Amino acid sequence: MNKKIIIIILVCTFLNFNKVKLSLLTYENTSKEITKDLFLSDNLIDKINKFKSLRDFKIISSKPIKPIELPDKNLDNLNLSISKKGKVIDNYLSPLEIFPNIYTKIDGILTFRGDNLRNSINLSVSNIKDKKLNIRWFNKTSSSSWGGGSGWTGQACVIKWPDEIKKMMNIKDIFKNKATFTEVIYGSLDGKIYFYDLETGEKSRPSIDIENPIKGSVALDPRGYPLLYVGQGIPEKGKFGYRIFNLIDQKLLYFLNGRDPLAYRGWGAFDGSPLINRKTDSMFIGGENGIFYNVKLNTDFKPLDKTISIQPEILKLRYKIDNNNYQGIENSIATYKNLCYFADNGGAIICLDITSMKPKWIWYGKTADDTNASITLEVINNIPYLYTGTEQDKQGENGFTYIRKFNGLNGNIIWERKFKCLSRVVKDKITNEIKASNGGLYGTNIIGSKDISNLVIFTLAGYDHPYKGIVLAIDKSSGETKWKWEMPYYSWSSPIAFYDKKDKSYIIQCDYHGNVTLLEGINGKVLDKINLGKNIESSPIIYKDKIIVGVRGNRIYCLDIK
Template sequence: MLKRLSVTTIVCHIAFNYCFSSENYNLLIQDTLDLTKISFAISDSSLLTSILSVPSDTFSSTSYTRLKGITTFRGGPYRDRASIGRISKRPDSLVIKWSAKTAPQGEWGGGAGWTGQPSVVQWPNELRTKMNIDPKFSDSLFVEVIAASLDGNVYFLDLETGTPSRKPIKINNPIKGSVSIDPRGFPILYVGQGIANKKIFGFRIFSLIDQQLLHFLDGNDPFSIRNWAAFDGSPLINAANDVMYLGGENGLLYCVKLNTRYDSLTGKANIAPQELRLRYKVNDDHKVGIENSVAAYGNKIFFADNHGYILAIDLSTLKPLWVIHNYDDTDASLIIQPEAGIPYLYTGSEVDKQGKMGFSYLKKINGLTGATVWEKKYPCLTVLGDHPVNGGMLATPIIGKMNSSGKVIFNLARYKELNKGLLVALNQTTGEVLYEVSLPNYSWSSPVDIYDEEGNMFIFLADSKGYVMLLDGENGTMIYKKKIAELFEASPVVFDNKIIIPSRPNKIFCLEIR
């Protein structure tokens, strides 16, 4: 896995230029891999009948959640939206509405790291009144922010004021990933952890009625090949067959039959999970791990791993459709944009296995066949050693919508120089460059697209020096930029005109778009 910045090194950067040539990397693996040379295994065939009952239209971006809000990393199965609502007009500034402090926790501090996106939800009255939310938040317009922290806590805050809406859930291990709320409207929270910290290590499911632990999924799994039990990705929940899909850094794809029981009268939620795991191995590689959040379209699921393998799995058979290679570690979540019934994937690699210098490869992929539609490469750097800090693409891209349909926007770290970054907009059809924005500081944080009432796109971005930015999504023009923190790695979420983004080492910010 990538070891993230410790508190003692978060502001230490090296200024140095590298010269790039095609000899700086060695491509040893063909793009599309022969499935007969890849081994696949499942842990328990007796569970197949209940888990494989997947309708062909299971996963849809528009109908994934019954709740008003952003319930998982980048909003749903396409991983393509982290904002809800629109702003009234073209923005010109950002104002800090509130900030909340987290507790410090050893080497990793507090706040949130990569990916660190909060969830935000406006609970239905009939559900909110059954939860252990502070009674003073009885207004039907109450919106709750749920944010996991590197300090080992999950925080619950009022969107309007930043006041705690209930006590935090203490996990006692640093959490690097993004929480998920059950999209079916059930009061269930899903939380992975990123660092062992001498405690039990894995993935947890909690009741949001009383915050009690419902299930612990141990990442130290004897069925896995890789001995690393972290879960940075956010799961997807299939309402049709009551199955949770989750990738682990131990290299397993988990398909968990939850057997959910929820009584809407009492608010009681219980689960009795049955875990089926899919294991794969490529070229005798024993160290593959999945850090990104799995994406899905219909009855197909897609993910990438830390060796750059990108896989498509048919959920009706749990068999692979195709496997390709994108040259290097791919931690950013894949995004999906359907065109004429074909799910097209957009992805990009880091510079990690290539060494101190290499290329970030950006791709558009046909999700049915694995064929590469177009590919672009950008020179990026990485810092190796005891505290590696990778370059390339760690941020999940933006798919343009409304007036910006046809654009895909990538955020690259350590572009050409160690401290710098690049925001690039490409034509979805051809891969042609539409515009580029040079960034003086690199960013791991995923940019988020925001729209006004006329359908114009604006981009919010935060960087590694603590700056927050607003850009015009049409041409990349910088509208607003200001330093408000030490470092941002976490990805933001937007509810109407409010942006919620945690920082390092110890704050969660709510910014109001003006």
């Protein structure tokens, strides 16, 4: 048998592929299709060093996954177009564009809220004993016109790189040789992306400067490839759009211009965090210009040569809903199999079939309002249920925030609850422009597990008072409030849950006064609080009893859970 075929078989055995059929291809005639289910591991490169690229494998599933087929619903008021390279496509079909059940097997948190359901932000079991929070380290950032530190949504990524990948990147030698090295990657309002050692807070490599404030959350590739995905919130000096970086040498691989002439809206920000389908080598993201992007990356990763490249092919979905004049996708999209869910600045909820790039249902009711918090999904008996909520934006200074649960297959509302929230008028410190700072939902909710498996947790700003807030524990089935914690200060930051060895839940909630509060998940009892001195808009992550969060005051913190 050809040696190269033997090597492919060894690699597949090593990777523990289940029920797959290997295409017997020689090096010369091999397909350039990306591996269907490939995760990098410490010894992988030794197994494949006879190949020029990881694209030299072709794995064909013997048990194809079927997409979910849904009838069209509530699409009469919709106008849309799908285009590629400036040309409209009438019939697009990619039947294999289905997200796997597991977003990644790489050790870390690689996208906003952890996975494609946007509800797996903390996977490790906590060793909490004293129920206390302590500062472990902090680092200063520089400043831009928008300040420094981190803003909304501002979540970090954390990753324990496979050894062979770590050694090929421009990480400091001390960390290349550190077995426990785990890297924190954080986008800042100063326009830079920072890299830290989780344990010590020491900078692990140089920062990357995109010259524009980063409000949203960076993302890493779920295959463990050395790729960094980053958007931006405000145009300052640099080009306005979305970027993909090579983390071997930190060079820019691709720039997606947010000022798209195709868009109905000229605002080119990307606050949302993308999802990457590791099986199809595709990236999906919504832009604040109102366009939904399907990006075939065509990744070519050559570990032996220590190189990685991409050749993106861009598919664009532009849509318009009657009587919805607010374009823009500011939240991070969520997916289940071939169904993608997102909301826009007008408050419309869209279910999109990414195999055809066509919506299957749309909800745009009379009480729709700006929806910036990301939709979360909980799958029960193969039915995805959506949890979502609105800002109090288009109702004046006094109005309501609406929290809803949807059936993701048909768009039916399971329950809806409304809460009175107040907006406030503020003066922009830079432009002196008078603006409204809206109340309502900014943070992404918690879908409870373990001892709070019956609850979904939402945090609202401007509840009862423009500068106050509330944390609500809502019963998943009935929509009734089970407990609430009325906060002395409002919050845009997403709450985050973690669980101990006995399945007892805890919640971390940050606020604009700089407080990081530890709560009991079952009843909302305050257990501890630590103040970081400045407004916390960003969403924290928890990794092995360490909390990573940035503040508006030019600092990024790591806290220990004791």
